[in-house]
Amino acid sequence: RKEVEQDPGPFNVPEGATVAFNCTYSNSASQSFFWYRQDCRKEPKLLMSVYSSGNEDGRFTAQLNRASQYISLLIRDSKLSDSATYLCVVNNVYSGNTPLVFGKGTRLSVIA
Amino acid sequence: EAQVTQNPRYLITVTGKKLTVTCSQNMNHEYMSWYRQDPGLGLRQIYYSMNVEVTDKGDVPEGYKVSRKEKRNFPLILESPSPNQTSLYFCASSDLPGLATTDTQYFGPGTRLTVL
Numbered sequence: 001r002k003e004v005e006q007d008p009g010p011f012n013v014p015e016g017a018t019v020a021f022n023c024t025y026s027n028s029a030s031q032s033f034f035w036y037r038q039d040c041r042k043e044p045k046l047l048m049s050v051y052s053s054g055n056e057d058g059r060f061t062a063q064l065n066r067a068s069q070y071i072s073l074l075i076r077d078s079k080l081s082d083s084a085t086y087l088c089v090v091n092n093v094y095s096g097n098t099p100l101v102f103g104k105g106t107r108l109s110v111i112a
Numbered sequence: 113e114a115q116v117t118q119n120p121r122y123l124i125t126v127t128g129k130k131l132t133v134t135c136s137q138n139m140n141h142e143y144m145s146w147y148r149q150d151p152g153l154g155l156r157q158i159y160y161s162m163n164v165e166v167t168d169k170g171d172v173p174e175g176y177k178v179s180r181k182e183k184r185n186f187p188l189i190l191e192s193p194s195p196n197q198t199s200l201y202f203c204a205s206s207d208l209p210g211l212a213t214t215d216t217q218y219f220g221p222g223t224r225l226t227v228l
Contacts, residue, residue, distance in 0.1 A: 009154075036217075043219035044155070071133055087155070089217075099143070100217065104154030 003027060004090050006103040014111055017078045021106045023088030024070045031062055033071045036087040038105065044087055047073075078110045114139050118220035120202050124192055126228050133188045133223050141218075142208045144186040145170065146178065148199040149222075156200070161186055162208060178194030193227040200224050 006023045013019045025033075033050040048055065050062040050071050061074040075082055088103035116137045125131055130198060137144065140154075145160035147170075157170030161180040175197055177189040203220040 010197070041200075041222070043222055045219070046216045082152070099160065100145070100157070102147075102155040102157075 001039075003092075004088055004103040006033040006086075006088050006106045008104060009042045009099075011029050011106065012013075012016050012109045012111060013078055015078055015080060017110075018076045019073065019078055019108065020072055020074045021086055021088075023103050023106075024072050025090045025101075026069070027086075027090070027092050027101075028066075028069060029074075030092050031089045032091040033093075035060075035062055035073050036063075036089055038085045038087055040084075044102075047086070051076040060066075075108075078108075080110050080112060083108055083110045114204055114218065116205055116218050116220035118201075118223050118225060121221060122224050124226045124228065127194055128192045131141075131190050131193060131225075133190075133201060133203075133225070135186045135188065135205075135220060136184050137186075137203075137218065138206040139182065139205060139218065140183065140212050141205035144180065144185070144203065144205045145217075146174065146176070146186070146188045147202045147204065148197075150199050158188065158201075198225060198227050212223065 004025050035047040036044040037047045038044040048057050048062050050064045054063045059076045063072045084108045085105040087105045090101045119134045142163045144219045146158040147155045149155050156172045158176050159166045159178040164183050167178050201223045202219045
């Protein structure tokens with residue numbers, strides 16, 4: 001099983017739709033979790049951290065399920081500007097492995 | 113302005129000609145790392161460094177070297193580049209992973225390398 005797995009997509013959704021991505025991780029000792037956004041040919045940028053209790057930032061909601069070892073990202077009322085690749089990132093620093101592990105990303109296209 | 117800079121941004125070279133890609137950050141971060149990104153393979157870590165003079169291999173270190181003589185700089189060295197090292201390279205820095213409130217990775221703008 002790969003360390004961090006994401007559905008590569010693409011997810012093609014109309015403007016205004018709600019879309020959800022999941023990301024599974026294999027290391028039960030993983031400490032912290034993040035979602036990054038990457039626009040085409042640009043550098044990744046932090047979208048939001050994922051807290052145990054779940055957290056929301058505007059139209060974006062992140063959830064963590066430690067028992068099932070997955071995190072999710074929900075985007076409500078999708079905008080054209082949300083089109084990007086979303087990367088799941090897992091921090092394994094205390095497990096002795098490579099500290100930060102990136103998923104391959106899920107591509108989202110929001111269509112007018 | 114807090115930033116990570118990489119140079120050059122674009123480079124076309126030939127097999128076997130040694131090259132260095134520089135990376136510099138102005139945020140006093142302990143942790144720095146290099147990634148390569150290839151279609152269908154995502155971001156793969158090449159090397160990382162937890163502090164000055166401390167470097168470790170990532171997932172794909174073969175063919176690369178790094179050094180961390182100063183906190184702000186983390187150059188990536190390709191002693192004898194080969195065509196399979198054609199890729200988009202990103203440098204990143206952050207506070208040490210594990211400090212829950214400061215885990216944001218700041219990425220440089222990327223270096224697109226082509227090895228002929």
